[in-house]
Amino acid sequence: MVVRLGEITITDALGRTLVGTDVHLFNKIREKYNEFRRQGLHNLFYRPSGIHYVRFGVQAHAQQVDIYETPDALPPSTEVQDGRYHYHECPLTVFPPMPSRTFLQYYRGHAPDCASRSNLFCTRLPKKLGSSMQSSGAGIDDLSFGWGVHISEGPNKAVLSGLAAVLILFSFFVSVVYDIVAHGKESGFAIGQWIVAAGTAIMGAAYFHLADQ
Structure with missing residues (x-):
């Protein structure tokens, strides 16, 4: 965790109020x-x-x-x-x-x-x-x-939830497309599950990496 000092000037050198509300x-x-x-x-x-x-x-x-x-x-x-x-x-x-x-x-x-x-x-x-x-x-x-x-x-729970939703929808789209093209339903959804698992791991790693900075 990095702590930074941010100072706000409330009054100037002449005693005039710069921030009053x-x-x-x-x-x-x-x-x-x-x-x-x-x-x-x-x-x-x-x-x-x-x-x-x-x-x-x-x-x-x-x-x-x-x-x-x-x-x-x-x-x-x-x-x-x-x-x-x-x-x-x-x-x-x-x-x-x-x-x-x-x-x-x-x-x-x-x-x-x-x-x-x-x-x-x-x-x-x-x-x-x-x-x-x-x-x-x-x-x-x-x-x-x-x-x-x-x-x-x-x-940021809203952003994390949104990214998770996008990842799930993307994996579903890939699974359906693979099923239609390759006629392999089980393989398509297995790929979708892998995308969700890998994406979740990557987001988690990025989150904890940033937390330590």
Whole structure:
């Protein structure tokens, strides 16, 4: 599993708000996620499936990001009181700041109540104040810690089901054609079974290979 750090600027150097609504925030999240997302077959087999609130470490020199605490890590009250992080309300009376299912609904743009002026989750999600995590530890051996939201990926069930259906239909077509041409019904459907078995094995191998990257 590869972890990448995607930072979104909420306010500029003059204190002006750049992202003030939930709609705007999730537009930025989608843009940043797609910017760092791996290309090719990985996007075919995988999609965002959930989130975790994590404490992570950044080694800026090596551009290395690792997760140290999960799944329910939030900045402690002292971080908010000292002005290094912000989220409302602190401490939270109800956890999490935003449920995983709701996060995915907003991410995919399917939330009917996601009004353009609503900033409910924009304020509840933890945000770092001050300098970027990329610049807070410049030395070779410096390790900077922070808190954030980790988007996890899972199998794209719709695509996998569609590929399986296409494979079965293709094997049936080959079996029928072979039966008509060669007049060998048993041989035709044996070939169809081999196509299904081989195709399933290939898709499985590709899926697990991508999961290890």
